[in-house]
Amino acid sequence: MRICSVVGARPQFVKAFPVSRRLRANHEEVLIHTGQHYDESLSGVFFEELDIPEPEYNLGVGSADHAPQTAEMMRLIDEVIEAESPDAVLVYGDTNSTLAAALVAAKREPILAHVEAGLRSGKWSMPEEVNRVLTDHCSDLLLTPGENAAENLRDGGIRGDVVVTGDVMYDAVLAVRDRVLDGDAPLPVPGLRPDAYALATVHRASNTDDPDRLAGILDGLTGVDIPVVLPLHPRTENALREHGLYDRAAAKVRLVDPVGYVEFLQLLANASKVATDSGGVQKEAFYLDTPCVTLRDETEWVETVEAGWNVLVGSDPDRISRALFDRSELPPKPELYGGGNAADLTVSAIETRLADAPDD
Ligand code: UD1
Ligand code: UDP
Known part of the structure; x- marks a missing residue:
């Protein structure tokens, strides 16, 4: 399968890192960086440290108010999707880059898969809440970090398929844990x-x-x-x-x-x-x-x-x-957000969705 992944802001580079690695093992990925974050310390450093492949497209959109930034991203992402004809568009989280790609994909052929679907703050004044609710409504495949997020979607009139994968950020932490905990x-x-x-x-x-x-x-x-x-x-x-x-x-x-x-x-x-x-x-x-x-x-x-x-x-x-x-002792930690194999489950869910059902 051929996937266009869209990233743009610091946390999305971290989220894409384990998924991109897993995707590229068996499939073709076209990585699109919107340029929402562009400083070396907010963007370049993540690609270098985590060995994330150089994006095939850097749209260079940069900073602006919400509407012009999102509109410019949409215009440019649309050109790439038309040129690349992917089977799926993969988006992460809740930034303006996420929403721009979601709106473009919803009006074109590929299916839309959303990693970190179903998160809710209940606060509509928060730009991220608008982005995540709208992205979830556009999505064909909603990949959630846990059961609570999946439950939010089941209650929320969503038309896509919901799959609990766990948190891809846990995969990312595990991938660098030895470097992080190196006492020397x-x-x-x-x-x-x-x-x-x-x-x-x-x-x-x-x-x-x-x-x-x-x-x-x-x-x-x-x-x-x-x-x-x-x-x-x-x-x-x-x-x-x-x-x-x-x-x-x-x-x-x-x-x-x-x-x-x-x-x-x-x-x-x-x-x-x-x-x-x-x-x-x-x-x-x-x-x-x-x-x-x-x-x-x-x-x-x-x-x-x-x-x-x-x-x-x-x-x-x-x-x-x-x-x-406060230095109170904390309770034992339960396992939250999956077992550190969210990237595997994400890619399997996209494979299954593409094999199973034509886009509606
Ligand atoms: C964005 C996301 C937010 C996410 C955060 C991660 C939206 C609406 N917000 O917020 O959900 O948690 O990224 O960090 O998408 N700037 C620079 N250099 C850069 C990028 C930005 O100096 O490389 C400055 C600019 O002045 C810009 C401001 O930071 O106007 C805000 O950047 P923007 O991407 O609009 O929002 P964030 O606050 O980073
Ligand atoms: N992060 C980083 N350097 C910093 C601050 C944060 O690498 O100086 C990482 C952090 O480990 C996490 C991600 O950036 O993976 C979180 O990004 P941010 O807080 O900007 O966005 P949010 O998660 O709130 O959307």
Whole structure:
């Protein structure tokens, strides 16, 4: 079979890494990079570190507001799909790149397969929620990381086939785990001691675009007596400068540039806690045994909260500090999001879908 995979933003390079490897073993893959993320630290580093094949197409769309960015992606993806005539289009997660490819595929011949289908925050003001709901409705094959996500789809008037595969990000973590846990490798940020610092990431629009929330998060991160390292997403750096918060942030937390995937997981695995509004990092924290403090009021990854390894604290400084400070023993970890073979199950599900049924 011939598959066009569409990626564009940092977490999608990580998700595509195990699937692309598995796909290319037996099938033809055409990798399309929309160019939504283009900085070396948000894009190039993942391709180099993870040995992801050079994309056959880089559309170079870059940054813009939602509508012009999505529209330009659609225009260019459509040209590629017409030229390549794939059997299936494969999309990941919930970014504008995901939605653009989904809308294009829905109006052309190939089937659409969505990895990380069925996730819901229940918050329609979140751009990712719009992207994931619409993508799920366009999809012929919905590949979910767990039963909860599949249940969301069964209740939601979806027409495609739902298959629980587990989380491809778990496959990715397992593929680099030896490099991450290599005790001889120094931590990528100098001066840190294992288990004596907290890691933080912030980039969600609801946090960066609201100066009060961003200030609350900064105050919360510094209410602890250990260093806090914050690899700074460019959206957050821009927001800190725009809201006049940059110097306050730099005085309180250790701001560093975004780091590569293996380096980030090293920082995560060795941190005493992580505070984050990232989707991917909540799961990676769980896989690497680091308790997570989520800087949001809700999460799509509810299983990590139910398991006792993740706590939702929003942007309230006291709740953030208290959660970072808390050293209570955590419950034994259940297996969430599959067994680390999600890429295999993803490719098998596409094979079966293409063999079984013509597109409707
Ligand atoms: C996007 C996704 C979000 C995902 C995140 C992963 C959407 C709507 N949002 O958010 O779901 O969690 O990626 O990191 O698709 N910028 C750079 N260099 C780059 C890319 C972006 O400086 O290489 C700056 C630009 O100023 C840009 C801003 O970051 O305007 C935001 O980038 P964008 O891709 O629009 O959204 P993210 O916040 O990265
Ligand atoms: N990540 C990274 N370097 C960093 C911060 C994050 O490699 O400095 C990785 C992280 O390990 C995860 C992915 O980027 O695999 C998460 O991306 P992000 O938080 O930007 O997006 P989200 O998951 O929220 O969509």
